[in-house]
Amino acid sequence: MSRTTPLMIHIVPGKCDFCGCCVGVCPEDAIELLESNIRIIDERCTNCRKCVWACPWEVIEFHREGITNLPTEVSLPQEYPPSF
Amino acid sequence: MNDSYDVIVVGAGPAGSTAARFAAAGGASVLMLEKDRDVGYPVRCGEAVSHEGVVQFIEPDDRWIAARCNRFRLISPSGQSVIPRLDGLAYVLERRIFDYELAKLAVKEGAEVVTKAYVYDLMKNNGTVEGVRATIKDRKVEIKGKVVIGADGVESRVGKWAGIDTTTHIRDMESCAQFTLSGVKVDEDILDFYFGEAVAPGGYLWVFPKGKDSANVGIGISVELAKQKSAVRYLEEFVDRMYPRAAILTRIAGGVPCAKTCDEVVKNNVLLVGDAAHQVNPVSGGGIISGMIGGMIAGQVAAEAVQKHDLAHLVEYGKRWQKRLGWRHEVFYRIKEAISDFSDETLNNLCESGSRLPDEKRTVGGIFRTALWNRPSMLIDVAKVFIS
Ligand SMILES: Cc1cc2nc3c(=O)[nH]c(=O)nc-3n(C[C@H](O)[C@H](O)[C@H](O)COP(=O)(O)OP(=O)(O)OC[C@H]3O[C@@H](n4cnc5c(N)ncnc54)[C@H](O)[C@@H]3O)c2cc1C
Numbered sequence: 001m002s003r004t005t006p007l008m009i010h011i012v013p014g015k016c017d018f019c020g021c022c023v024g025v026c027p028e029d030a031i032e033l034l035e036s037n038i039r040i041i042d043e044r045c046t047n048c049r050k051c052v053w054a055c056p057w058e059v060i061e062f063h064r065e066g067i068t069n070l071p072t073e074v075s076l077p078q079e080y081p082p083s084f
Numbered sequence: 085m086n087d088s089y090d091v092i093v094v095g096a097g098p099a100g101s102t103a104a105r106f107a108a109a110g111g112a113s114v115l116m117l118e119k120d121r122d123v124g125y126p127v128r129c130g131e132a133v134s135h136e137g138v139v140q141f142i143e144p145d146d147r148w149i150a151a152r153c154n155r156f157r158l159i160s161p162s163g164q165s166v167i168p169r170l171d172g173l174a175y176v177l178e179r180r181i182f183d184y185e186l187a188k189l190a191v192k193e194g195a196e197v198v199t200k201a202y203v204y205d206l207m208k209n210n211g212t213v214e215g216v217r218a219t220i221k222d223r224k225v226e227i228k229g230k231v232v233i234g235a236d237g238v239e240s241r242v243g244k245w246a247g248i249d250t251t252t253h254i255r256d257m258e259s260c261a262q263f264t265l266s267g268v269k270v271d272e273d274i275l276d277f278y279f280g281e282a283v284a285p286g287g288y289l290w291v292f293p294k295g296k297d298s299a300n301v302g303i304g305i306s307v308e309l310a311k312q313k314s315a316v317r318y319l320e321e322f323v324d325r326m327y328p329r330a331a332i333l334t335r336i337a338g339g340v341p342c343a344k345t346c347d348e349v350v351k352n353n354v355l356l357v358g359d360a361a362h363q364v365n366p367v368s369g370g371g372i373i374s375g376m377i378g379g380m381i382a383g384q385v386a387a388e389a390v391q392k393h394d395l396a397h398l399v400e401y402g403k404r405w406q407k408r409l410g411w412r413h414e415v416f417y418r419i420k421e422a423i424s425d426f427s428d429e430t431l432n433n434l435c436e437s438g439s440r441l442p443d444e445k446r447t448v449g450g451i452f453r454t455a456l457w458n459r460p461s462m463l464i465d466v467a468k469v470f471i472s
């Protein structure tokens with residue numbers, strides 16, 4: 001499925017718990033989750049918002065105007081180096 | 085580590101470790117890959133299991149048992165509680181140690197385990213899966229496997245890559261948060277469940293003791309009903325009200341796929357087990373033991389298929405799972421659909437009439453029957469649970 005609108009889904013950097021609840025409801029396989037890193041796969045996401053509703057931590061935001069200027073990747077601060 | 089195995093297991097949770105253990109015991113060469121640096125950590129779980137469930141797989145050990153409970157208490161929206169009899173014993177685990185022990189049992193049977201090994205794709209040949217692509221530490225590797233077992237939890241993607249639709253409907257996904265509290269007074273032998281619109285819409289809130297002054301306090305709510313207010317906010321409100329002075333030693337988020345088992349659990353030489361296959365009791369959200377049962381059957385069938393040089397045999401896994409637990413989860417799912425329509429008033433009535441029962445009749449069935457007796461209009465609600 002191709003999207004004509006900009007990506008509207010934004011994961012607030014540094015706040016994610018890497019629990020996977022959002023990945024489980026994403027119909028497009030558009031979220032990649034590692035031990036301490038998470039990313040929306042822009043080309044696949046349809047802005048359906050299911051991940052926004054699923055997140056127990058309220059870490060995923062929906063921006064109707066698009067999120068072209070915001071970073072979409074989060075990782076833990078330096079004292080917890082990512083494992084990859 | 086070699087570049088080819090009979091069976092590759094993705095994910096080292098209870099389902100993955102049990103699959104690896106039984107595949108290896110059946111004579112297969114087995115590699116289990118885990119993306120995290122540690123097996124069993126972080127713990128995203130209330131950690132309650134039944135004694136009967138555990139002893140099918142491992143001898144109970146004080147090192148991973150935090151509490152032994154023989155009662156559970158249901159607390160209605162109005163605050164009334166009823167304590168049904170629990171036939172048998174429940175444990176609250178230390179899953180960090182428990183999961184480790186399960187992985188060790190797999191190793192003992194000859195399985196290899198690699199941590200910090202993230203599987204990012206499957207190797208395919210004309211649709212048939214022939215192995216996995218993984219990042220191990222910093223290196224990209226391809227590992228061949230005759231059978232791939234997807235035990236990658238609620239965040240599973242292995243099934244999708246094999247062509248199985250594993251997406252959980254937002255109605256069925258329970259969005260979860262849990263705090264492990266210290267410095268709290270809890271009954272060491274009771275599992276508490278709180279229900280109601282205000283406390284946990286489309287789910288429940290639990291307080292599971294972890295020894296004398298510590299407890300897992302967590303919540304799961306249906307994603308469908310979480311659009312306005314998230315799980316963690318409900319939990320914070322509850323903890324502020326009930327345990328304002330407690331120390332919060334751990335905070336975790338999580339998700340539980342409280343659905344029926346996926347329509348397909350076998351495809352293109354891939355088997356799905358545990359949360360990845362939605363092998364969770366849809367009413368309680370318990371998935372440790374049922375995932376291990378799924379893992380055991382998948383491991384056994386995978387080993388048989390490899391020994392027979394007949395990968396068509398893998399379809400046996402789906403059949404055996406359906407016969408063992410799949411059909412039961414379908415019944416539980418219908419019950420869940422009916423219960424989720426219960427109003428706060430219905431729940432209050434259930435608790436109130438149940439609490440007046442004499443001890444020996446205070447089973448879950450008994451509570452339903454008495455509630456019916458006292459308030460015939462409930463017949464429709466309860467009928468929905470058992471019929472349809
Ligand atoms: C808050 C909460 C409370 C719960 N309480 C209970 C309870 O009290 N009792 C109960 O029985 N059940 C409970 N459950 C459910 C239970 O935790 C799960 O059903 C159980 O953990 C499922 O086991 P699993 O092996 O299928 O998956 P998991 O235990 O989730 O293991 C999956 C593993 O796969 C790894 N993985 C994922 N993707 C990849 C990849 N691409 N490459 C490599 N590795 C990967 C993950 O890191 C993880 O270690 C609870 C769940 C939650 C969220």
Ligand code: SF4
Binds near residue numbers: 030049
């Ligand atoms: S908005 Fe929808 S498609 Fe995009 S990542 Fe979230 S769940 Fe997936």
Ligand code: SF4
Binds near residue numbers: 015018022057058059
């Ligand atoms: S964004 Fe939310 S739901 Fe997704 S992994 Fe992070 S905490 Fe979990």
